[in-house]
Amino acid sequence: MKKQNRLQQLQQKRSSLSLTRTVSFGCTKSLILISCLGIVLLTRNQYVTPFLAAAVQGSHSTQQKHTLSLSSITESSSTLLSTSSLSSSQSSTSSENKDDETEPPVENSEGSSSSRKNGPLKVLFLSADTGGGHRASAESLASQFVIHYPGTKYDLCDFWTLDGCWPYRTLAPAYKHLSKYPRQWRFLYHLSNMRWYEIMQDIHSSVTCERKIRKRIASYDADVVVSVHPTMNYTPIRSLQNIARDTGKRTPFFTVVTDLGSGHSTWFQPEPEKVFIASDRIRKIAKKRGNVPDESLVESGLPIRHDFAVQNENMGGDRTSDTGKSYQRSMKAQLNLNSDTKTILVMGGGEGVGSLKQIVDSLYCTLTKSGIDASVVVVCGRNEKLKTRLENRDWNKILTRPKKKRRRLLKFLNPFKKKNNEDTESSTSHGNVKVVPLGFVTQMAEYMVAADILVSKAGPGTIAEAAAVGLPVMMTSFLPGQEAGNVDFVVENKFGEFCVKPDIIADGVSNWLKDDVALTQMSKNAIAISHPNAAEEIVLEIGEIAHQWMERNGK
Incomplete structure (x- = not known):
């Protein structure tokens, strides 16, 4: 009887172990499938929000052009790993640079230093044609740059239209369509504002568009880059970090949030020199969603004409x-x-x-x-x-x-x-x-x-x-x-x-x-x-920091 009981116990243990192995293998298999599905979503659908927006307009035919083979998916995943490791090493480098930034070099001649601080700048504004507010903010800032730094040259660039693959380049027409249908806009806005979705978007835009955007930024050779659009932050910042790694020149990056009470999570990144905001409501969102440090947040108001x-x-x-x-x-x-x-x-x-x-x-x-x-x-x-x-x-x-x-x-x-x-x-x-x-x-x-x-x-x-x-x-x-x-x-x-x-x-x-x-x-x-003077105050602060970095870069 005792032997039979022991045999039964051993059989139960074996069956439970086999069941555990089966479950664990099934979970591992599920995780692998989910990971593969995530990569396929990243590479095939290419950022779900613009994809859905384009789908609303009937752009189903374009989706078939972006089907990737298994080898290309593997290459994308390896590129993704190298990109993430590179960004982590660059973030530590950028933090060291920020520590050095607090003590800019002192010029021997006071006259030459003061003339440099008021000298002309090459300013690159980043925006997209999704409503007139972003362009109006950029124009108000540009006019102040010309007033306070005579001879300043500026450009307004839409990377997604110029260098973005499908469906990023359909962002402007999709916005015009969706703004007429509030329910569709509400769904897409809140979907894209989720944290997991933000991560997918950042990874995908970096993998597919970062190199082209890096070349575009390098061609401008700007002294300062100012973003006035929520989608123009993560990838351009990575491009500037790569340019600094390759050339040794660091270009300061600023974000000017053009919302009063609610801001999309893509506005906020911890790397910019300063993030200019319009209210305390935006400050709370920036700290919660973007981990923006207090010293980088400036409550300046919205830049207007x-x-x-x-x-x-x-x-x-x-x-x-x-x-x-x-x-x-x-x-x-x-x-x-x-x-x-x-x-x-x-x-x-x-x-x-x-x-x-x-x-x-x-x-x-x-x-x-x-x-x-x-x-x-x-x-x-x-x-x-x-x-x-x-x-x-x-x-x-x-x-x-x-x-x-x-x-x-x-x-x-x-x-x-x-x-x-x-x-x-x-x-x-x-x-x-x-x-x-x-x-x-x-x-x-x-x-x-x-x-x-x-x-x-x-x-x-x-x-x-x-x-x-x-x-x-x-x-x-x-x-x-x-x-x-x-x-x-x-x-x-x-x-x-x-x-x-x-x-x-x-x-x-x-x-x-x-x-x-x-x-x-x-x-x-x-x-x-x-x-009323928000644009002037923002420009003066940007100009001061930009001239400090011009001195460091030997300009």
């Missing part, structure tokens, strides 16, 4: 002061607007997108019935069709349509109340509202000074410009994920609200115009958080 700094100074820094009110009246007269009435500025972006027509109709009806005299200035951008429709519109018909429906309903419910209702409506004094359609505007700073309220989508640049001149903002729409933080930024700082429905937007604007105290307080709140 120099025109707004000039207008802020002309108003005396406060549009609610006597100087500010007087200057606003003179600006209205200069723009051929009635200086005795309120002005509402309605915008929909450079392309004149959004439900501008419905918003303008609701504003006209509500303000007229509320007895408010106002000018509604509509910036249609390049949307000439909308501009023509607003110019030829019969506003009396817009005003009487709701009345007819209401009268029919009253007549049906109670014919005896019809006469009393008509008497009440006839006794109400209507306001004089004038709609002024405009095309593409270059005097945006002047129009924002003349306006009393801005009605616009929640773009970061538009909000920062409005805050610089103390203009309250009624936000009407935003891109999910990317611009959601901008809405929170405005609401938390109490210089605006967010509404979607045109009728509610019009009611909110009407209530603001009737309450001068609330409107004045919102204007003061906007000025308090504004940074």
Whole structure:
């Protein structure tokens, strides 16, 4: 009996061991399959977000051109390992260089040193054509470089369009398509903002595009590189590290975040000399997602055009002061607007997108019935069709349509109340509202000074410009994920609200115009958080560090 029991126990142990081996072998096999699947995803689909974006547009045929053999996958994995080991060794070298950076060499001649610090620079801006805000920020910085460092030359480069393989080079058209479909944009934005996805993107972009980008950067021979786009950080930084390894010349890299309240994780890397941010909300994201050290973060505000700094100074820094009110009246007269009435500025972006027509109709009806005299200035951008429709519109018909429906309903419910209702409506004094359609505007700073309220989508640049001149903002729409933080930024700082429905937007604007105290307080709140000179401050700090590195590089 004892022998039989021992035999049974031995058989159970053997069976359990074999089961354990089977399970462990199965797990190992699964891990290998998952790893291979990850490599295939990296090499075949090539960065899922632009792939899905291109797929939405029907770019299925291009996907078949990028199928790789097993040997090419093996080569990619070996290249990946060498790239990761190289980046780790370079990160230690870059940290040593940063320690040396704190003590730049001292020139023997003070005159030559000061002339170098104000000398011209070769600046390379990195951006992509995904919305006008990135380009506008680069242009505002470039103008300040020219002012403070005369003779400066600059270039704006889109690596993905010039040197990116498919689907990176489809980033710009994919953005234009997806920005019209918020649900698709929300899905892709949050998917690409996941940590595992960020790692896959960084690895794949380095393996497929880094060499071409390195050659492109080297051809510019820039003194400083400034990124104003979230996708232009990881791979360009690796390219600059490789250039420094090959040539011994280190080019300083800076990131200027062009978001107010929410930033994509691809904005943030620990290597840049400085990362310029617009708010404390962005600081928290940078430290959490990018491990950016505190000494590299500079809360400078969003860089905007120099025109707004000039207008802020002309108003005396406060549009609610006597100087500010007087200057606003003179600006209205200069723009051929009635200086005795309120002005509402309605915008929909450079392309004149959004439900501008419905918003303008609701504003006209509500303000007229509320007895408010106002000018509604509509910036249609390049949307000439909308501009023509607003110019030829019969506003009396817009005003009487709701009345007819209401009268029919009253007549049906109670014919005896019809006469009393008509008497009440006839006794109400209507306001004089004038709609002024405009095309593409270059005097945006002047129009924002003349306006009393801005009605616009929640773009970061538009909000920062409005805050610089103390203009309250009624936000009407935003891109999910990317611009959601901008809405929170405005609401938390109490210089605006967010509404979607045109009728509610019009009611909110009407209530603001009737309450001068609330409107004045919102204007003061906007000025308090504004940074009209952000572009100048950013450029001066970049220029100082760039000249230090030029001296180290022997320039």
